[in-house]
Structures are given as C-alpha cells and as structure tokens.
Amino acid sequence: DDEKAFHGLSKRIQLITDEEFEEYTPERAAEDLRRADEDRGIIRKIRRGEFTAETIDIVKSTLVVVESPTKAKAIAYFFGRPAKRTINGFTVYEVAGGQMILNVVASGGHIFDLTTEGGYHGVIKENDLYIPVYTDIRRCNNCGEQFTDRDLCPECGSSNIRSKKNVVDLLRKLSVEANKVLIATDPDAEGEKIGYDIYVVVKPYCKDVERLEFHEVTRRALRKAFSEPRNIKLPFVQAQIVRRIEDRWVGFELSRKLWENFKVTSLSAGRVQTPVLSWVIRRVEELKRKIPAAELHLDNGLSVRLVNPPNIEDLMRKFKEGELNATVENIVFHEETVYPQPPYTTDSMLKDAAQKLGFPVGYTMSLAQTLFESGLITYHRTDSTAVSTTGIDVARRFIDENYPGLFKPREFRSEGAHECIRPTKPLNARQLRFYLSSGVLRIPQKLSADHLKLYDMIFKRFIASQMREAKVMVQEFTLKINGIEVKQNRITKILEEGFLNVNPIITTKKEAAEGTYKVVHMKVRREPT
Template sequence: MVIVESPAKARTVGRFLGKGYTVKASVGHIRDLLRSELSVDVENNFQPKYRVPNEKRAVVKEIKDLVKKAEEIYLATDPDREGEAIAWHLMEAAEIPENLSRRVVFHEITQPAIEEAFSHPRSINMNLVNAQQGRRILDRLVGYNLSPLLWEKVRSRLSAGRVQSVALRLIVEREREIEAFVPVEYWTIAIELKPHGGRQSYVAKLVKVNEQEPQLPDQATVQGLLEDMEPAVYRVVRIKRGERKRKPAAPFITSTLQQEASRKLGYTARRTMMIAQQLYEGLDVGEGGSTGLITYMRTDSTNISDLAQKEARDFILNTYGKEYLPQTPPQYKTRAVGAQEAHEAIRPTSVLRMPEKVKPFLSPEQYKLYMLIWQRFVASQMESAVMDTVSVEVEGKGKINVYLLRASGSTLKFPGFLAVYEESRDEDQKSEDEDNVRIPPGLEEGQLQELQRLLPEQHFTQPPPRYSEATLVQTLEENGIGRPSTYAPILSTIVERGYVVRENKKLIPTETGLLVNDLLVQHFPDIVDVGFTAKMESDLDQVASGSREWVDVIRSFYENFEPTIKKAQESIPVTKTVEKIGRACPQCGHDLIIRWGRYGKFISCSNFPECRYTEPWLEKIGVACPECGGDLIERKTRKGRVFYGCSNYPTCQFTTWKRPVATPCPNCGGLLVISNKRELQCLKCEESFLQEEIGVTSPESA
C-alpha cells in the first residue's frame, strides 16, 4: 500500500507502480490540533493534543482497513517537513505498524524517480517532524493568545500571527515612509553632441565640474552652468572599449518562482503555487496517463541533479550549438542558510517536454507557468551573454569651468542564454541598460565635438515604492522570515483578514491593518520584530538538523511571551468604538451601526440581539452609474475578485470589472474605466485615452 496526499498524485504514482500496489490519498493532513481550544499543554512540556477532524474520519477508517490487508505500507508524502509530519500523523492516526512502514521521498513524479525512491526506503525522520510540530505549536501559542486579546480590546474577527504580523509590519512601515517622504528637487544636465563633420549625434551626461561631482539643487544653479557650457569647446578625451558578460539567473526556487510569476504573468503567490502543484502532481500530456511535469515546487535549493543537467546540456548542444554550451556545468549557490525543504530547484522533469509540445494538453495558465519554469531552467544551463561595451568621456572647456561628460553604450555580441529567457524586473528597479546610448562609429580620442543642444532636466527624489507580492516575498526571504511553504499563505492571510488591499499589484495597508500593527508593535515588540522572527526560523532549522530539541525552542520563547500577554491584558485599553451611520433602523428605530463579520463590514441594528436587522455595507467610489445615476460601489465575488456595480441592484444591473473614474469621456460624456496603467477606455464609444491627456495621472488618484 502507498499513501500520498492528493488524488491527482495518487493517479500518477499508481500509473508508474502498476499492479500489486494500492495507492490511497490522505487528501492533505489527516490530524491536527483542535480548532476549539489551544490544544497545547503548556504545563506538560507543551505536549500537543491532536484530533482527526470529522471530515477526515472516513478517510482514516478506509486507510486503517487497507493497512490490515497490506504486506508493506509506503508513506510517499511530499519531500519537506510538512510531508514528513503528514507521514508521521498517518502512522499514528491509522495505527500503521512501524515494522511494516517505509518512508519514500521523490522530488519529481516520473518513472525513474519513483523507482529510485522505492528502492531506497527509510524510516520517518523525527527531526523534520519535530521542526514542523514546533512551528505549528509556536504559531498556535501566538495566534490563540493574541487573537482573543484583539477581539476583546478592539473588535471581533481580527487575528495576529507570528509571521503574518511581521509581514504586515513591513507593509505598514513602508507606507509610513511614503507618507513622511518629503521630495527634494535636483537637476541633471545632458548634452547632445555630434562628431565634427559627422552625421550621427549622441547624448552625454554631465558627471563632473572642475573634477568635482556637480551639485545641481535648483534651476538658478543650472542656468549659470548652461550659460558657460553653451560656448564651451568639446573634445573626446577617452574612449574605453570592452566586453561585459551577463550570467543567467539560477533555476527557480519557491520564492523566485513566485516573484517572477507575479512580474511576468500577474499571478498572486497563491495562484502560482496552486498551478505549480498541478504541474508537479501530474497531467496527461499524451504519454498514456498522468506524468509529473515539474519537480517539487516548495524548495529553497538551487541544486540540479546530474541526470537533469546532462539532459539539458545535450538539448542545448543539439538545439542551439556548442557555442551556447558552457565548458563546465554552471553551479549556483543556495541563498537560504540551512535549506531543508528539498534537494533540487524547480525544473521540468524532462527538458525534452518542450512547452509547445505539451501546450495542447494544458490550460492557458498551466502552459504559461510551465513555459516560465522550462525557459528559466534551460537558460540557467547556458553560456553567458556577451555585450560589447564602449564608454566615451568628453571634456568641455568653458570660460569659467571645465566639464566632464560621459556616454556609455553596449551592443549584444553573443546572446547566450538570452536566446531563451531574460529575467524581469520590478518597475521601480532600474535596468542596467536603461541609459544605453548609441555611440557613433569612428569616434576617436582628441576629436572635436559639436554641441547640438543642452538638455537640463528637473527631478524630484522619489519615496520608496510600495511592496508588491514579489518584492515582499523577496524581503521576507532576505530576512530569513518564513519558509517556502509559508510565503503564499502569509500573503493570502493578510489580504483575507482585511489588513492589506491589492491595488495595481501593490500592497496597501487598510485602517484595520494600521490599527492592529500599531497595537502589536507597542505591546508585543518581539513578536513583530524582523530579527526575532528570523531567529525563531533559525532555531526551527536547528531542530530539523537534529542539533536542538523542539521543546527547548518553545520553552525559551514562551517564558518571555506569557508575562507579556498578561501585562498586555491589563494595560491595553478597550478601544472598541460604535460607528453610527446616521440612520435609524427601519424595524425598531434604534441607531444603525457598522459591524464587522466574516466577510468584512456590514450594517446592523445597535439593538442586537433583540433586533436582527442587517444590510450590506456599500463601498462607494464617488462615480455615478451611467444607466440610472445611482452610486457605483465596489463589490467582491465569492472568490474575492473585485468588481464594480450599481447600488440600486437588482433594479439596475450595471457592472464592470474595470474601475470607473469620475472624469467623463471627452468625446461622448460616457463612463471611463481604467483599462491599464496608462490608458482609460470609454464604455460607450469604446475610445481609448492616455490618463495624462484628461488629467488622471494614476489609478490611485482616480
């Protein structure tokens, strides 16, 4: 008998094992802490109280019955701490005899990988189990103590968590940096030059004035320099030519996959992991049954197996030629200290399953993510790209000052890995080729240059950008907060709790998020401290490696946490406020007030529970309905997707997925909606306009 987590994985594994094996899915965890209570005995070495939930009792009973008939039981759950813990819980809940149980792990669901795993079974690794158990108990102690405190002091339906609250703090602190930011004016000067007697001009930037970096704080300072630069004599003083190599990015790990899928495909971390899970567990791609298309997607290791590397090198040689193949296979350093989650990077199980070949069998989103993983892996095994670079320094001698100007350019000499894939960047990250200048051919040192025009430009310093899902995951990883399996749940939780909203791919804290964060920072500074949380992750890594006991880690934490909770219960004032909306209840005449429920705000009678009148809270956006003139409001589907509709529904059924703006269409006066970052579209005449053209500079201002 073989036990895995999901039915899809069971089908794929069962196909490769064939007759003589019964493959059963546990459908995730089959045992957990009780939901209704703390379920941790703090007086008895923090012993957990586990229970099989009602919805899993039938699954456990079926597994028990099958175990009695089996000669051997293989626990083939995922190859990380979570999978190890599920295997242990299966043994305990289904009463699997230790002498019959075998633990097998594979990082890809393919015939060779499964044969290799089943030929080398092992016992349960209790160090990994205890690391997961320690994390679960730690999170329960924090959540079940802090959340009720928030309910009592602030309002119901709030929650706090050991890692989610640190992520929220990062977002809140960034927002406050932006709010407190004071722009500072500065100027730059560039000039357009042309070689004496030449045709092609180029632009050089001012880098020094009298061998000092120029200080250009205002227009008056700039104007004085421009008057001296206008009649100056310009001459090339130095030309430097060279080569620059650009190395490919490492194959994906969990965090980099989530970041790149966010940038290139617009996927949330949760959506990325859901699709990756489907690709890992197996799909029918015309090979006679389900086949795993990628390796395990929760990993912080960039290692690649020798077999996969050899297959990739043969493919590159045969497809692109020997000049694209490095002499020695590239090696990439794993960034995470003590990486424990898996032994390989995320890669295609076979590079020969090219994206176009399997496209007919995949959904559009599966195809896009698979292509991203395939391209990144192939590129990571290819030769570096080579750029021809040229840097030109021009000296300008004015009557008052001597100016040094510089122009740099590069051209692609050899594409290397760029023939397959190029890593994307966030919009706020400057590209290394952004200032690439086309340098005229035949430029020589000592050659006179003719001034075409002066190009002064005013700038203002910019605040730090808001976090996107990609940059927040990157920051969490860099600070050692969370692990591959936790990034997506962290992001989902802070959005679902209403602490953060997504707007144009940016994460913005809500009033609730600001309130909860400030309370936690004031009264629980350790819990929401980046360094403290990272240390707890490191301690759990030591448990996983066997160098520390999980009970000691929990005890050292709880000894400080318990008195802090007691102090907070006494010192935090009750800040619950009743927010009246200015109308009387139509049923009993008492004031209507705003309450918070599972799905956010709603309006209720203040005389509850005697009066149970309720109505939905309508989030007005300040735009009139184009059909009936009522207020347009922001709504959400059951799955949380935002759309906009008329407050007079169901009498008026106007809806749109795109956010409307108050400015009317300049052509027909119809409703304009935000089509993309720069464009607006009229729903009536279907004309498109740049936002700047009609005074709307960003969706936020809209």
C-alpha cells in the same frame, strides 16, 4: 536503418517512459535467461505444492499514500492503466508495478490538527513537559471552512460536514490488505508531519511501513524512491509541531488583542503575517522619503538618468529657457562576461511571476502545484538553487539538440536535500503544448495558458543556467551637465550570445559619441530612496 526515424522514436519513448535505449549485450541476455530459469523453477515448486516464503512472496500488495488526488492519479498511470475502486467516496487506484500490486490513495493533506479544547490552545503542560493534543480535521461541505472539535460549521452553521476520521478508517482498511505501506507525502516539514500521522495510523495494521521521498513526479524519480525507502525524519516532524504551536499561541493571542482594541472580531494576526505587516509598514515609511530623479533626452538620441542631482531647480530653469546642455567625454570600451542567473527558488519564482506575468502569489503557487503534480516541474517549495545530475541531464539533452556547443553544466550547490525549481523534461513550452495536444504526453490535469506561461518562465531560467556565459561590449563615459559629473555605462553590443539565446535578459543601447548636446526633453519625478 533510418537514424532520423530512430531518433524520433527514441525521443518519444524517453518522454513517455523516462527510459533510453541501451545496447543489449550477450552478458545481459545471459542474466535475463538466468532470471527466467529461476522464475520457472519457482512456478514448478508451486505446481508440486511446495509452498515456501520464496514461492508465496512472488507478488506483494503495496499501499502508496500521497497527499493529493491528482498526484495519486499521476503515479498510478506511470505503471499502466490502473483499475479504480471507490471506498466510502474515496478513489483508490490499483495497478501492477513489477513485483508489486500498488494501491495508490490520497490523504487530502493533513488528517489531524491541534485541538481547540483543553490546555493552552491545544497544549497541555504536565511535569514541565508540553504535550500537544491532536484531533481529527473537519471541513464544511457547504462553505469549505476547515475546523476541529465542532459538529456545526463555525462559519455558516451547517451540519453538512465531513471528518478526516473517514480517511483514517480508509487507510486502516487498506493497510490490513497490504504487505507493505509506502508514505509518499511532499518532501518538506509539512509533508513529513502528514507522513508521521499516517505512519501512526497504519503501523498497528501493517508491520512494514516506510517513507518515500521524491522531488519530481516522474517514473525515474519514483523508481529511485522505491529503491531507497527511508524512515520518518522526526526532527522535521518536531519542527512542524513547534511551528503549529507557534501559530496557535501567537496567532490566537494577538488576534484577541486586535478584537479588544478595534472591537472587530474578523481581524486576525499570526506568527508570519504580524512580522511581515511590521516590515510592510517600515517599507511604506521609507517610501515616503522620496528624492528627485531626472530623465534627460539629448538631441543625439542619448537618454540619461540623474538620481538626486544637486540644484534640481536650476536644472529645470535652464531646460525651460533652452540653455541646458550636456557634454559626453572620456569614452572607453571594454568586454564583459555576463553569467546566467541561478535556477528559481520559491521566492525568486514568485517575484518574477509577479513582475513579468502579473500573477499574484497565491495564483502562482496554485499553477506551480498543478505543474508539479503533473510531473512537469520539480517541487516548488524550496530555497535551494542546487541542480541534481538528473536536472543537468535534462538540460544537456535540450541544449545539445537545440544549441550545440553551448552546454555548460553548473550544480549551484547549496545546503539541504532540496533541489531548485526546474523542468523534468527537455521540452520548451511550445514543444510541451505540441506533445500534450498530440497525445504523446498525458497528464492528469488540463493546462491553461497561464500554466504554460509559468512553465515557460521556469524552463528558460533553468536551461539558461546550464549554458555558456554571454560576452558583451560595454561603453563607459563621463556625462557633464550643469557642473555635475556622472559616470555612465551601457551595453552596446552582444559579442557572444551564450545563454541569451534562451533567456534574453539583456537589451543593448545606442553608442554615445563625444561632444556637447542639447537637452531636448526633461522629466523630473520623486522616487523612493
């Protein structure tokens, strides 16, 4: 009866459960009654003592293994308020989900790593075959150092260490109790290797072991993953193994060279950091080769920039003598269409977070990890700009409600199974803060102001990518100064805002008028080429 109240209720239910109201037709009612009759028939057979596979397997126990405790908690709470039990210091969440009793537990990342004892940095060669040898990972409870093969911490000498053997024992114990094991580690090569190790650990104790893949921690994504389990992707596992061997072979050997040359054993080199350091050195050398750039301000308010102008000394002399003038001529105007940027990949997110928010790389990835595990953004380690149909639907719901008529879906297709970094809900940062503070949305971790800043940046970029283009007026003119002719252009007016309503990445400048003007301010500095 009250459409406004129904809309508000529908939106809140959708935010909490990822469910939408659908028309309940007579056909659906008949199907529900048929299933209810089937269930009653099974119950009658059980009461008569007629135990068959159909009656016994009404509810199955399923073990779900993820990487982080935060994600384990978030997934468990999707199905209701879970019970918690502690086994040898590990938290296991138990909750009913449809016809399954789910036990959700975290592995805490990798459980095995290459040994440092035997072979060539953990790799044995036999009959032209290279065999990597793995052992359990250990961590010092005092200083947090991670290592293998030692009973004492190599960093602080403490014997207060914990081994991933305890995780192996836990997973085996839980697998014995389960009808099925679902491995839900992260959807990348590292996650696939962790999933493979878990598979090897639990397979002897539970015959039914499968892999789940999802790129966002939401009910909808989980339901889809549960309905489409797959096998372990061995090429991903092999790629990670080769990469880890490269880490050892390249890193250990280069580090030893550094120790020998500089007599400092704290120095290290590696598969990634060494070529990156080489790139940094080349860039520093390039930055040393600088050229002059002049910033000029005219008495009509126009600002222009000349890069590497000839006779820079003559320009400076005339300015000091008050004789430097500039002429603006050949003014033309034309319209241009400005298209939105694609959604974020990992590298573009890190770049903007550094430039716009001042966040270091490691800090940004930590914030993004929390947002991902809280079910607020998709997986943040990706080189893809692709947008799924689910992502397009998120954008449509927000744009249709807040900017009617500006929705324009784009898939930004790219190779691979990964998706761009995007929000999972049609909520901007202000709305997200409100729903969290009011208790409508509940997440496993409390968000800081910096979490919300990063979320806001990701949200605006993604929503803008699904909106109509902007149209702007561009002014072009020729600037003549001291015998130099420079073509200049500037955006003077926004004709149609389009995506700029959400992500205002364009600033307009004052129109220039033809004529000759005096240079009233001049600043010269040397810039990298």
